[in-house]
Amino acid sequence: MTFVSDSKAPSIALVGATGAVGHTLIELIETRRLRHNGVRLAASARSAGRQMEVDGRTCTVEDLEGFDFSDVDIAFFSAGTSVSEKWARPAAAQGALVIDNTNAFRMDPDTPLVVPQVNADVLTGRPASGIIANPNCSTIPLVRLLGTVEQRWGIRQVVVSTYQAASGQGQHGIEELQEGSELALHDPDAELPAERFSKPLAFNVVPFIDRLLDSGFTMEEQKMLQESRKILGLPHLDVTTTCVRVPVVNSHSEAVWVEAAAPVDRTELVDRLAALPEVTVHDRDVPGRFPTPLTAGNPDHVHVGRVRVAPHNPRGFWLWLVADNLRIGAALNAVQIAETVLDRGLL
C-alpha cells in the first residue's frame, strides 16, 4: 500500500511504535486505510533513529523526549502507563487528541473509556482531558457481549476466569515464553526465565497478573470490574474475576458465567450474541463447536462458543470467548475509536 497525501486528513503520531501494540496499529492503519496526512513514530531513546515502513513510506522513529505534538491531530499512546502519565496530558495540551492504550486515565472522570460497538454515544466532542482511553484487553471482548444480556434479561452477577496470552506483556513477553519453552524442552530441570511474568510461563499457568491490591485481588482483576461498570454505565454491576496467564503466544480466552435476573433461552441468547457486530458464535448451528486462540479465525471478531444454560438454574449460563488481545484488546479498538471520531467530525 502506498501513502497518498491528504491534507484534510489528520496527522497521526504513534507513541510506542516499536512495541507489539505499535506494530499492530501500523498494520491496521494500513489495512483499514485510516485516512491520514502522515504518521510519525515515537519510542524511547533506545529505538530512536530506527526505520520502519508505514503505508509504503519509510519513517524514522523519534525519541519521545522532546517530541513536538503541536502539529499532531491524533496521538495513539502504547508505551506503558508511566509514559502516558508523563506525556499524554502535555500532548493533549499541544492540541493532539490522545487515544491511550494504557491504564493511566481509564477511570478519570474527564476521560471517556470507549468500546465503539458498546458506548460510542459518549463520544460527542473533544473530551475535557483531550484523552480517550482504550479499555483493558480482557474487558473489551467481555463488555462487547454483556450489553445485550443486560438489556434483555438483566444481569445479577458475572464470574470470569481469564486465560491470557504472553503477548499481553508485549514483545518481551512473547520472547520470554519462547525462550522458556525451548529451554524446558531441552532440559526439564532448567531454570526458566520469569522477568515479564511473576513465575515462569512455559508449560505453566500463572494466576497472577499485574500487582496485588489490599483486597487480595490483582490490579488486572480490579480493572475488569471497574472498567466494565464504566463502559456499560452500570455502576453496581457485579463482576468478579480470576485473571490467569497461560503459555499461549497471542489471543486471550475467558470462561464467563453470567447469572441473569430472569430465565434465559439458549436459542435467543445465541441469536442475540450472533447479531452483535463483529461477533462469531461457533456453536450457534453446530453443537459443541468452540474457538481456541490458534483456530478461532477472523482476528477482528470476538469468538464465542460453549454457550450453555445451566439445567439446574435457567437464569445462569456459561460461555467461552476468544479475542485477539493485540487487535480487539488494544490496536483495533483504538483505531475504531479514531474512525468514530473522524466519522463524527469530532477532531
Ligand SMILES: NC(=O)c1ccc[n+]([C@@H]2O[C@H](COP(=O)([O-])OP(=O)(O)OC[C@H]3O[C@@H](n4cnc5c(N)ncnc54)[C@H](OP(=O)(O)O)[C@@H]3O)[C@@H](O)[C@H]2O)c1
Ligand atoms: N499487549 C497487549 O495485549 C496490550 C493490550 C492492551 C493494552 N496494552 C498496553 O499497551 C502498552 C504497550 O504494550 P505492548 O504490548 O505494545 O508493549 P511492548 O511490546 O513492550 O512495547 C512497548 C513500547 O513502548 C516503548 N517505550 C517503553 N518505554 C518508553 C519510554 N520511556 N519512552 C518512550 N517509549 C517507551 C517501547 O519503545 P522501545 O522500543 O524504545 O523500547 C515500545 O515501543 C502497555 O501500556 C500495555 O499495557 C497492551
